Amino acid sequence: MLKIAVYGKGGIGKSTTVSNMAAAMADKGLQVMQIGCDPKADSTILLRGNEKLTTILDLVRTKQDQFTLDEMVRLGYKNIVCAEAGGPTPGLGCAGRGIIAALTKLAEKGAYEKYQPDVVLYDVLGDVVCGGFTMPMRPGYADYVVVVTSGENMSIYAAANIATAVQQFQNRNYAKFAGLVLNRRNVKDETAKVQQLADDIESKIIGSIDRSDLIQSAEELGKTVVEAFPEAPLTQQYRNTGRSNCDQL
Amino acid sequence: MKHTASIISRYTADISGVCSALYELGGMTVMHDAGGYGSLYATHDEPRWYDQDSLIFVSGLTETQAILGDDQKFLEDTIQAAQRLKPRFIALTGSPIPMVIGTDFPALALEVAQATDIPTFGFNTDGMHPYTTGIDQALTAIATRFCTEALPKTPNLTVNLLGVTPLDFSVNGTVSALTESLAAHGITVHSNWAMYNDLDALKKASQAHVNLVVTTGGLGVAKLLQQRFKMPYVVGMPYGPALMAQAVTAIQTADQTGVNQSILNCTKGADTYFIGETVTTMSLATAYQQATGQGSRVICPVDAQSGLLTENELTAHDEDDIRDCLKTATTIVADPLYQPICPASARFVPLPHEAFSGRIYHDTMPNLVTDFAPFLQSLV
Numbered sequence: 001m002l003k004i005a006v007y008g009k010g011g012i013g014k015s016t017t018v019s020n021m022a023a024a025m026a027d028k029g030l031q032v033m034q035i036g037c038d039p040k041a042d043s044t045i046l047l048r049g050n051e052k053l054t055t056i057l058d059l060v061r062t063k064q065d066q067f068t069l070d071e072m073v074r075l076g077y078k079n080i081v082c083a084e085a086g087g088p089t090p091g092l093g094c095a096g097r098g099i100i101a102a103l104t105k106l107a108e109k110g111a112y113e114k115y116q117p118d119v120v121l122y123d124v125l126g127d128v129v130c131g132g133f134t135m136p137m138r139p140g141y142a143d144y145v146v147v148v149t150s151g152e153n154m155s156i157y158a159a160a161n162i163a164t165a166v167q168q169f170q171n172r173n174y175a176k177f178a179g180l181v182l183n184r185r186n187v188k189d190e191t192a193k194v195q196q197l198a199d200d201i202e203s204k205i206i207g208s209i210d211r212s213d214l215i216q217s218a219e220e221l222g223k224t225v226v227e228a229f230p231e232a233p234l235t236q237q238y239r240n241t242g243r244s245n246c247d248q249l
Numbered sequence: 250m251k252h253t254a255s256i257i258s259r260y261t262a263d264i265s266g267v268c269s270a271l272y273e274l275g276g277m278t279v280m281h282d283a284g285g286y287g288s289l290y291a292t293h294d295e296p297r298w299y300d301q302d303s304l305i306f307v308s309g310l311t312e313t314q315a316i317l318g319d320d321q322k323f324l325e326d327t328i329q330a331a332q333r334l335k336p337r338f339i340a341l342t343g344s345p346i347p348m349v350i351g352t353d354f355p356a357l358a359l360e361v362a363q364a365t366d367i368p369t370f371g372f373n374t375d376g377m378h379p380y381t382t383g384i385d386q387a388l389t390a391i392a393t394r395f396c397t398e399a400l401p402k403t404p405n406l407t408v409n410l411l412g413v414t415p416l417d418f419s420v421n422g423t424v425s426a427l428t429e430s431l432a433a434h435g436i437t438v439h440s441n442w443a444m445y446n447d448l449d450a451l452k453k454a455s456q457a458h459v460n461l462v463v464t465t466g467g468l469g470v471a472k473l474l475q476q477r478f479k480m481p482y483v484v485g486m487p488y489g490p491a492l493m494a495q496a497v498t499a500i501q502t503a504d505q506t507g508v509n510q511s512i513l514n515c516t517k518g519a520d521t522y523f524i525g526e527t528v529t530t531m532s533l534a535t536a537y538q539q540a541t542g543q544g545s546r547v548i549c550p551v552d553a554q555s556g557l558l559t560e561n562e563l564t565a566h567d568e569d570d571i572r573d574c575l576k577t578a579t580t581i582v583a584d585p586l587y588q589p590i591c592p593a594s595a596r597f598v599p600l601p602h603e604a605f606s607g608r609i610y611h612d613t614m615p616n617l618v619t620d621f622a623p624f625l626q627s628l629v
Contacts (some may be wrong), residue, residue, distance in 0.1 A: 139355070
């Protein structure tokens with residue numbers, strides 16, 4: 001089982017990238033599980049059409065522990081197992097602690113044993129802002145961390161922060177840094193800037209996604225690009241990125 | 250109201266369970282907390298505190314450290330103390346604040362172990378689970394780390410007592426009396442998890458023939474030792490001569506067949522209620538039934554899915570639920586701090602329990618191994 005936690009600056013396109021990677025991996029016949037670790041709870045929306053999914057923390061909120069694994073997940077495109085951690089009441093509680101509680105609950109209910117995924121993708125909110133958001137990179141969860149970034153300065157800054165955090169946790173047996181996915185925003189010298197980042201953190205670019213209107217078009221259809229436009233060159237880029245990740249297997 | 254106790258006490262928490270279980274084993278236990286829990290443990294939960302030394306510390310977690318997620322001081326203090334005191338092992342325990350900020354105790358334990366070369370355990374205790382889960386975590390960790398070798402069996406029939414702490418048995422002679430009583434029936438206690446024994450005794454647990462699980466805190470170890478060494482276990486605390494005789498037979502049967510046994514066999518009765526820890530209280534109800542022929546109801550407020558309960562036992566955790574359960578009771582056997590929520594019409598038989606009322610009734614806690622007959626007399 002390959003378990004990857006995907007981080008990156010807020011709004012950089014993590015959920016879209018992760019969902020397309022998940023779809024590409026599923027097309028290859030892999031059993032994929034995607035877990036959204038964000039109170040917005042929209043990580044898997046492109047994978048499950050209009051199928052409603054109650055977040056794990058909403059289940060905890062309303063039913064304490066009296067709910068089943070089946071209530072926590074939905075099977076989406078090509079049987080991708082979709083789950084959303086959810087979050088506390090907006091403005092209250094602790095989102096980071098919520099991620100811990102949700103992932104613990106998912107494990108307690110036997111999600112990994114039942115679905116036996118080949119690949120688990122944790123789509124994590126933004127930066128590693130507190131202890132809760134390191135949960136997906138702790139032992140027992142992700143083996144590798146991938147960061148999605150563009151060539152924008154703030155995105156590169158966030159990616160560098162995340163890489164530093166991963167490095168700091170090496171003596172705790174946390175996940176290893178696997179590389180960067182360049183999600184292009186067409187800024188000047190974008191490839192060079194991200195390659196410089198990769199060099200600085202002694203890592204590499206493991207995937208590159210062009211900026212394209214197809215992403216928006218697919219979202220309007222409620223689908224990933226991989227599902228909506230399987231023959232598009234952009235789909236091939238997602239497939240290549242997914243394959244680069246799977247090379248860790 | 251759910252999860253609220255406005256009248257009665259609450260059972261002590263998992264942190265005390267860990268500390269209590271490890272108290273006599275020569276390790277060093279550090280509670281990561283601002284300080285309040287250390288006082289609670291020392292004052293209320295640990296009757297050995299003033300009479301027996303143990304390396305128990307509180308980290309003195311500050312608000313700033315919590316907000317900044319600064320683990321460094323905790324790590325440095327722990328490492329420094331361990332290097333000076335050289336404990337056999339180190340245990341790091343959490344409390345509510347580290348739980349809320351997501352402190353990763355197994356990861357911190359790894360760092361401490363790397364720095365000190367001393368086996369270190371990190372327990373994700375949070376003060377929100379009952380003491381029984383702490384005992385279970387602590388003893389299971391000890392067995393996992395130190396009981397790795399299948400040693401030759403003792404020539405005579407021996408047992409390990411599993412789940413023994415003052416939180417359930419106080420320090421009033423109950424455990425010694427149990428050991429003597431078993432010896433009188435030809436069964437030697439090989440190791441005691443974990444009172445009156447050190448770590449070396451526990452390391453040799455695989456030499457014993459059978460494990461005797463006397464509280465749910467010992468169930469995890471029993472399952473682990475069975476998995477590793479095919480050691481069968483018997484569940485029950487033998488109160489009274491009849492249940493002791495049954496326990497002896499069960500231990501012999503387990504030894505001969507390798508099949509786990511239970512001496513818990515209390516059937517449902519309408520009027521008499523026992524409240525307390527699952528194994529000890531079900532044992533008491535069983536002994537009561539053997540002596541009187543009467544069934545009873547058992548309420549197990551701290552049962553953490555032990556798998557031991559039948560449809561006859563109730564798992565009410567909250568004050569209101571327990572009060573509802575007791576509405577029709579005519580006799581109630583429980584810690585005295587339960588009495589205010591018991592119906593006035595019911596006869597109340599006090600049975601102080603250290604894990605519930607701390608030191609308040611410490612001096613009157615009965616030794617039910619030696620004094621079962623007078624206790625029974627007070628009951629009937």
